Amino acid sequence: MALNLNTTPLGDTQNPDGFAQKFYFAAWRWHFYAGIFVIPFLIILAVTGLMMMFITQFDGRDGEKIAVPRGEVALPISEQAYLATQSAPGTIVEWIGPKSDTLATVFRIKTEDGQKMVALDPYTGAVTETWDRRAGWYDLADNIHSTLLIGDTGDRLLEIAAGLSLVLVFTGLYLWWPRGNAMVAFVPNLRAQGRAFWKSLHAVTGFWMSGLLVVFLISGLAWAGVWGGMIVQPWSSFPAEKWDNVPLSDDVHASMNHGAQNDVPWALEQTPMPASGSNSGAIGVPQGQPVNIDTVAALGVSLGMDGRFRVAYPNGKGGVWTLNRDSMSSDSDEPTTDRTVHVDQYTGKILADVHYADYSVMGKAMALGIPFHMGLMGTWNFVLNTLFCLSVIFICVSGIVMWVKRRPSRAGRLAAPPLPADLPFWKSAVLVGLFTSMAFPLVGLTLLVVLAFDFLILGNIPAMKRALS
Template sequence: MVALDQNAGQSGAGSSQDDTASFAKFYRAAWRWHFYAGFYVIPFFIMLATTGMMMMWIAFIDGRDGERTAVVPQDAPIALSLQAKTALAQYPQGTLEAYTAPRAPDLAALFRVDTTDGAMMVVLDPYTGEVIESFARRSGLYDLMDNTHGTILLGVTGDRMIEIAASLGLILIATGVFMWWPRNTSTGSVLKPNLAARGRSLWKNLHSVVGFWSAAMLLVFLISGLSWAGVWGEKIVQAWSSFPAEKWGAPLSDVTHGSMNNGPKEVPWILEQTPMPASGSLAGREGLKDGVPVTLDSIDALARVIGFDARYQLNFPKGDTGVWTMSRDSMNTDSANPMSDRTVHVDRYSGKILADVKYEDYSLMGKAMAVGIAFHMGTVGLPIVLLNTVFCLSILFLCISGVVMWLKRRPAGQKGLVPPPAPRDMPVWKGAVVLALLLCLAFPMAGVAVIFALAVDLLFVLRRPRTRA
């Protein structure tokens, strides 16, 4: 998103010549940083906007992992234990890990079976027990887009590269708004496109208008995305915002809720780093009635009694201290309402409820992330899918228009970046310096990128006579 090189010398009526000169220097400094941030960010934002749109529409139209497979409803489904036995028969050497209840009576049930070849999905008719299909979990187009969106298929390295891009996106917003902000004209004149302009002026005008109207949503998307990232999210914000498991009063295991993830993020953000409760104690409140054996069928019946109707996830116990985990959240498309998020853990031996976490139990940050992630992923209904689509198209336009403006500004026959000229005798803008330091401290990967850009600027760009001129 290359910056607009509007007339940097303009200022409000009555401003002194010194003020005008100082503003011009500040403007050029902001423009230069906008340029460098945009140069790195553009390919990542194009990828994120494209894969994000595809994921939203695939999930909305077709769902994931066979969840929209149709069946013919009958009087009642067969026992869940029989369904599970049939599913496991597809992979006899595997281990049943999870069950996803149908969203509606005319949809199939889903079972996840872990094998030596990875996690497999079995799609089954809950009325007849017939296996409709089976396949490797997270192996469809949605999942390819999801993995590309999160790591560009490069694992941790890709995650860090995208985190840098998202962090620099905050700098793009700050510098873009500073350059756009009207100083010698009415605000209304820069809130709508000037279609009478031509050439590069038209591109600049469209870039600034679209950028302004997209800025608030971009900020929401960047913060919600960064909260999942490996450094700012996992090491800083998420670690300090995790749900306090001690309040359950049950013994804690040595594994976290993140152990239930299988590839992509599937556990609510606030719980991912929270330890799981452990089975095998006297802790917990009444779940199953005394004398009722703890089986898959009785656990499913308990889930229905305590409010898990329609689609919900049931993770099976792992190990001697493992627990049954019932959950519903909008991130997994179980519900279109993020405020209905709920996770319940049940002791595998006694059938007692060890923990029951609802949306209202989340901290303020946890609530913000539950809603923010649902909004980010477009899992809360068609209106948000459409809104997010318009937003993604706006980001693509900003990237393309930024490149066009750069090409139109670059002198004919000159190669290389050709960044905006650095201001001479730059005065110290204390507020901007403090803001930049706080931004780099709060978002470490942005700090790394800024230091790298400064080094390149000083060592390679500004030392070249032609570039300096």
């Protein structure tokens, strides 16, 4: 539940003396202040999320929707690669296979002007489209969605906003909890008028979307730099030690990402890459055959990677061929079929083969959660996420409307919910803040700062207390 700036407890709102009322006003006050910070971010995330889903659904991100006439026999991939570099001279980084025989093949090429994407007809070799990778409307929305276009600072602000949104959900559910007519809590009261009407819509919509919002917030936090990158992801990453007697590179899988974009599974990002140049590994490319894009792609097909999958070319002398089928990249709409295979560039042996089943519990949750978060698990997922994003926007707007209607006209103050006198729960609030600091460091730190500000500053500076109350 995103924001409830207009919740009124049972009883006399001017004299919050009862035990339950004091707790209610305390929850309302936290809900109000957290909402002030969170509303702009939630609207930005919902709008950019809608943009990305619609672009992916109808246009695609990496050329996966470019249609071509069905032909008889596709050209060898190596020949397609040669023709692609004639259109965009440079070094091929990745081949992306088509999902069906009526779609284009796509190559990612590193050029002097940056990374280019080249789509061509696999039957004739004719180039159908060339564009800069990650430079379109989707990528602008993605960069805003992940960093607000201000790098790590934006990432940290969004992490705080996501954590405070969890505070909104739990305090909102407490404020929503039926205290009279239970049916009104589940169905909006359309007969109500004015502030009561908006309150009913806000509360009921917030209740029905609260569970889904928690899923989105947790999956989003797992991508964040502190809670995700420094705490959860390290202990949830796939352990490279499971690869017996395989030499490891100094690079981790995240080195395969392009800029700020995530191109490899979450559970593998911090796992070291295997290295080519040894006799380790299982039989992959049949002995006697050259190890090139044709034989490596054929290996992927033989391993069951039917339809769309990707092959990343070796990077440097110790680099490996990497075959990847990842629902996060729109390769499929079934996350449990995700698979990453590394092949020695010299011997063609399989150095590592990681399935969904090999991930940790958190890795599996993220393998499911990320494509769900992105609306990539089928039409039902796209429709559900669209309705969810629209609900988030409505919750934010309705919260603002309720605050405007509740705030006294021409009042030169914020009109926040009153701080209960002699609140008996302040020690518990400090403990909650400390616990949250350990679980979500940036969020917990923010809560402690706000708690200290509320009790130490507002309680002792009358002018500021009047302005913010």
